[in-house]
Amino acid sequence: MRFEKGKSLKSLTTLGIGGKAADFVEVKNEREMEKLFRENKRRWRVIGSGSNIVAPDSGFHGLVIKIGIKAxxxxxxxxxxxxxxxxxxxxxxxxxxxxxxxxxxxxxxxxxxxxxxxxxxxxxxxxxxxxxxxxxxxxxxxxxxxxxxxxxxxxxxxxxxxxxxxxxxxxxxxxxxxxxxxxxxxxxxxxxxxxKYKPGLLCPGSFFKNIIIKDLKSIVRKKLLSKIDNSKIMYGKAPAGYLLEEVGAKGMSSGNVRIAQHHGNLIYNAGGGKARDIRKLSRILKDRVSRKFGVRLEEEVQYL
Ligand SMILES: Cc1cc2nc3c(=O)[nH]c(=O)nc-3n(C[C@H](O)[C@H](O)[C@H](O)COP(=O)(O)OP(=O)(O)OC[C@H]3O[C@@H](n4cnc5c(N)ncnc54)[C@H](O)[C@@H]3O)c2cc1C
Missing domain, CATH: 3.30.465.10 (Uridine Diphospho-n-acetylenolpyruvylglucosamine Reductase; domain 3)
Known part of the structure; x- marks a missing residue:
């Protein structure tokens, strides 16, 4: 196993955002993995390809473990x-x-x-x-x-x-x-x-989860259904993209983090973006959707 100090989290995520991991290692088989966990005393996080992760600007002060077992x-x-x-x-x-x-x-x-x-x-x-x-x-x-x-x-x-x-x-x-x-x-x-996703776009896929209508409390469900175009409901879900577009998300930005012009639930890094801008946009959008539709959006992306 090869440990790397100060590995850039930008290089480990498709969003291309984040500080450094104090230590990084990739494990290639079960034996290596068990040995690593037996010996490691530091805080740790596991990652795959980093395609659904927002890494903090301040980095991760522990061990980031990439699970590379490919049987x-x-x-x-x-x-x-x-x-x-x-x-x-x-x-x-x-x-x-x-x-x-x-x-x-x-x-x-x-x-x-x-x-x-x-x-x-x-x-x-x-x-x-x-x-x-x-x-x-x-x-x-x-x-x-x-x-x-x-x-x-x-x-x-x-x-x-x-x-x-x-x-x-x-x-x-x-x-x-x-x-x-x-x-x-x-x-x-x-x-x-x-x-939808132009090759090379620095993003983590859809940012928020869609809203499952049947899981809402009846009073919340009634409010939401009275406020949206019901033809937009797909497979029993109110698409987050639609709710976001209704609150003016398309084209918004904070620093170098932007929301796509063609999709309200697509937040991307235009180059040099920061996790703090992602969190700021996320807060603003959650507030707007909550005020207009009475539902709370939940991130699909995972904060490292
Ligand atoms: C352009 C684009 C399009 C996308 N489209 C879709 C889509 O259509 N549908 C969809 O569902 N998702 C989509 N995504 C999101 C993403 O691709 C998925 O969530 C994917 O499954 C994440 O896999 P990963 O290996 O990159 O996980 P990572 O991003 O590395 O990790 C995601 C989470 O899984 C945990 N994790 C990873 N490996 C392990 C492990 N071995 N054990 C325990 N926990 C682990 C991590 O700790 C983290 O919390 C898209 C992303 C992008 C960038």
């Missing part, structure tokens, strides 16, 4: 993927095997573990749909936990609450499909996604 194996209809496997590489592989269920998630940046942590999804598919069980390090040992125990929900999982659990890998089970058709779907989706 891949197929047994019948069951597939194993190491936590650090690139999600798109994984989807391409399972497409080729004719395993159906994740082809529409092609183009979501990041690792398999990052996707499990936030139950990533797109176009009606979520990573939870095909998970059978997840392999974790619980602070003492490596073990399997069932899908049920992962408590997956919309962009949520048990891992967002149990921050000391580290995802090591996961086992998936898939229905069969046609490899050529699956690969075509993935390619088409990638093209579609590039219209």
């Amino acid at each position: 891949f194996g197929v047994k019948g209809k069951t597939v194993y993927a190491g936590a650090g496997s690139n999600l798109l590489d994984f989807i391409k592989k399972i497409n080729r095997h004719g395993f159906r269920g994740m082809e529409k998630m092609a183009g979501i940046p990041g690792t398999v573990a990052g996707a499990i942590y936030g139950n990533a999804g797109a176009y009606g598919q979520e990573i939870k749909d095909n998970i059978f069980r997840v392999r974790i390090f619980d602070g003492e040992k490596i073990k399997w936990i069932s899908k049920n125990k992962c408590k997956f929900g919309y962009r949520s999982s048990i891992f967002k609450k149990n921050k000391n659990w580290v995802i090591v890998g996961a086992e998936f089970s898939f229905a069969k499909g046609n490899p050529r058709e699956l690969s075509k779907i993935s390619k088409d989706i990638i093209k579609l996604r590039e219209k």
Whole structure:
């Protein structure tokens, strides 16, 4: 294992923002990981590809651990993927095997573990749909936990609450499909996604989660529904992008952090952006949405 002092968090996140990590290391297999956690006495955070992270301007005064475990194996209809496997590489592989269920998630940046942590999804598919069980390090040992125990929900999982659990890998089970058709779907989706996210854009994807209508208290739900164009509700959710656009988010900026002209829920770093500007914009937008619609937006991005 190679430790690096003063590693720039900018270089570890797609937003390209953040100070330095006092120490940084990448672990490549389970043995290295167990050894590291047994010996490490410092504060730590784990990351994957950093595509959903806002890192503080002041850096992280501890050890940042990149989980780079990249195993891949197929047994019948069951597939194993190491936590650090690139999600798109994984989807391409399972497409080729004719395993159906994740082809529409092609183009979501990041690792398999990052996707499990936030139950990533797109176009009606979520990573939870095909998970059978997840392999974790619980602070003492490596073990399997069932899908049920992962408590997956919309962009949520048990891992967002149990921050000391580290995802090591996961086992998936898939229905069969046609490899050529699956690969075509993935390619088409990638093209579609590039219209929203121009390649190279420094951003963490959607900034806020959509609002799940059925989870709102009835008085809050009534207020929201009376204030929005109901045709905008998609899959039982009020899109955060729509609410943000209604409060004038498009094109706003703070320092070198901007909100896209074409999408109210896309906050990006125009170059030299700061985390403090992200937090400022986030506060302003939450306040505006809360005052106008009576609902509180919650970040989909994770503050390191
Ligand atoms: C252009 C763009 C488009 C995007 N589109 C989508 C989309 O369509 N749908 C969607 O759901 N998301 C989307 N995202 C967000 C992001 O890609 C996903 O959240 C992704 O799954 C994060 O994976 P990661 O490996 O980069 O995780 P990171 O950003 O590195 O980490 C995210 C969180 O997971 C935790 N974590 C990472 N690895 C582990 C581990 N091994 N064990 C425990 N915790 C861990 C981290 O501590 C952190 O809290 C997009 C992002 C970008 C930049």
